[in-house]
Amino acid sequence: MKGVMIQGTASDVGKSLIVTALCRMFANDGKRVVPFKSQNMSNNSYVTRDGKEIGRAQGIQAEAAKIEATVWMNPILLKPRSNQDSEIVYLGKSLKTLSGRGYRDTFYEKGLDVIKQSLDQLSSEFELVVIEGAGSPVEINLKDRELVNMKVAELAGVPVILVADIDRGGVFASIVGTLELLEPDERQRVAGVIINKFRGDISLFQDGIDWLEKKTGIPVLGVLPYVENHMIDGEDSLSISQQFTASKKGNxxxxxxxxxxxxxxxxxxxxxxxxxxxxxxxxxxxxxxxxxxxxxxxxxxxxxxxxxxxxxxxxxxxxxxxxxxxxxxxxxxxxxxxxxxxxxxxxxxxxxxxxxxxxxxxxxxxxxxxxxxxxxxxxxxxxxxxxxxxxxxxxxxxxxxxxxxxxxxxxxxxxxxxxxxxxxxxxxxxxxxxxxxxxxxxxxxxxxxxxxxxxxxxLHTKETTYIREYLDKRYDKIANRMKEHLNFELLNDIINKWCSK
Incomplete structure (x- = not known):
């Protein structure tokens, strides 16, 4: 399978937004690209044309890729119903409600099977898949039965790009620490690093880039700017208040x-x-x-x-x-x-x-x-x-x-x-x-x-604001903004060389 997987050093580092932008970049280059996330945990969902339910992020990413969303793009959706239990939406339909322990103990093999089935389906229809991970790939207590990060990259046979959020601080420790906690074969799969949410003069960060590349031996593909009010739906609970915090004060x-x-x-x-x-x-x-x-x-x-x-x-x-x-x-x-x-x-x-x-x-x-x-x-x-x-x-x-x-x-x-x-x-x-x-x-x-x-x-009434005119343009705007700060040529080389191995 030809593709790439975007993993993060933590939740809410910007994986969904980067996958969305990459889908539009590749689509604008004329590639038949498709997003994929094996397992989502979110109550922010999307209904496909045939009435199936998937994660909202994958529906948005499909729009960015200029294709119709299907259940194969997100075969497993976990919708929290309490602090202990989640509804399992399997291939777009509600299956059952399980505790976290029950899910890990009883659903792993079934999850692996549907992930393989989904990847096979997507690879038969599209030439390139952009895969989104979840949380961090080094949650030690969960790694033995994970269905969202390195196991998926292994099944798909794709390289991994690791994303870190510099805005929250500790970016060097988060990158080096994540790489150190990966197994040797997993670390070999990490082919690039992206630093996200940078504020200020990026040229002042060059020493940091040089240090990271020397320390890890992995190229930094880009230092992406912090994008205010990008209007691309988030899926993490951390994104909810942040999306509206910067909202202006109106009448x-x-x-x-x-x-x-x-x-x-x-x-x-x-x-x-x-x-x-x-x-x-x-x-x-x-x-x-x-x-x-x-x-x-x-x-x-x-x-x-x-x-x-x-x-x-x-x-x-x-x-x-x-x-x-x-x-x-x-x-x-x-x-x-x-x-x-x-x-x-x-x-x-x-x-x-x-x-x-x-x-x-x-x-x-x-x-x-x-x-x-x-x-x-x-x-x-x-x-x-x-x-x-x-x-x-x-x-x-x-x-x-x-x-x-x-x-x-x-x-x-x-x-x-x-x-x-x-x-x-x-x-x-x-x-x-x-x-x-x-x-x-x-x-x-x-x-x-x-x-x-x-x-x-x-107050005076106002004319209609037609936001639908902005919806498709925002994908191009975000993709173009990120492409300015991303070594897109090197990313393509990584994908092509990995595919030819």
């Missing part, structure tokens, strides 16, 4: 409830393009303040996160916000939380069958959790009862176990193309609940919703 204050098991937080990305909007996370009651709007996002563990909301008394603040005329949108798990009642009939949310919890009570309906998960791309128009123009098409995707049934007629949000009614639209749009992820990626809808809030504050 519109939107508070997002940071649920412990938040999922698909990329639903919020479009607000980063709105000049007068600031997004901030709320984990504690003291952080709530007086927002103009509240968004309760998706979650992998609705009842647990609802209980956390209540324990932290954030539920009271959300209720006061709504009672005082504030806007609120609940997406997926947030939609369920805003309802009157949640029934875990199958025990698929909490592990306790028939567990019943009261919701916040602002949406007239109840949610029942079943065993089968629904993953589907969806599209529709505003329901006629909203009073909004029905010729505006909205698109997104659904990922949920629970089904919400409203017991009040004439309050649905959308009429879907499959003939079903979806979501809740109440108080002339003050309260909205929906299962449609990427709701706010629909530019005209997002503008309509923001203009409602602007009017309520006595």
């Amino acid at each position: 519109l204050d939107i508070a997002v409830i940071q649920l412990p098991f938040i999922s698909n937080y990329n639903d919020l990305d479009p607000f980063l393009y709105e000049e007068d909007v600031s997004i901030r996370w709320v984990k504690q009651a003291s952080e709530f303040g007086t927002p103009d709007a509240v968004i309760i996002p998706g979650t992998k563990s609705t009842i647990n996160d609802l209980n956390t909301l209540k324990d932290n008394q954030i539920d009271i603040l959300v209720q006061n916000h709504i009672d005082n005329g504030g806007y609120v949108v609940g997406i997926c798990g947030g939609y369920q939380i805003l309802g009157e009642e949640i029934i875990d009939e199958a025990g698929s949310d909490t592990g306790i069958a028939n567990n019943i919890v009261r919701g916040l009570g602002y949406i007239p309906g109840r949610t029942i959790f079943y065993e089968e998960k629904e993953t589907v791309r969806a599209a529709g128009v505003y329901h006629e009862n909203t009073g909004l123009s029905a010729n505006r098409k909205l698109e997104g995707y659904e990922i949920h176990l629970g089904k919400t049934v409203l017991h009040q007629e004439g309050c649905s949000f959308l009429s879907l193309e499959n003939g079903k009614e979806e979501g809740y639209y109440g108080r002339n749009g003050q309260i909205i609940g929906t299962y449609l992820h990427h709701l706010f990626h629909n530019d005209e809808w997002r503008n309509h919703w923001l203009n409602q809030i602007r009017k309520s504050k006595g």
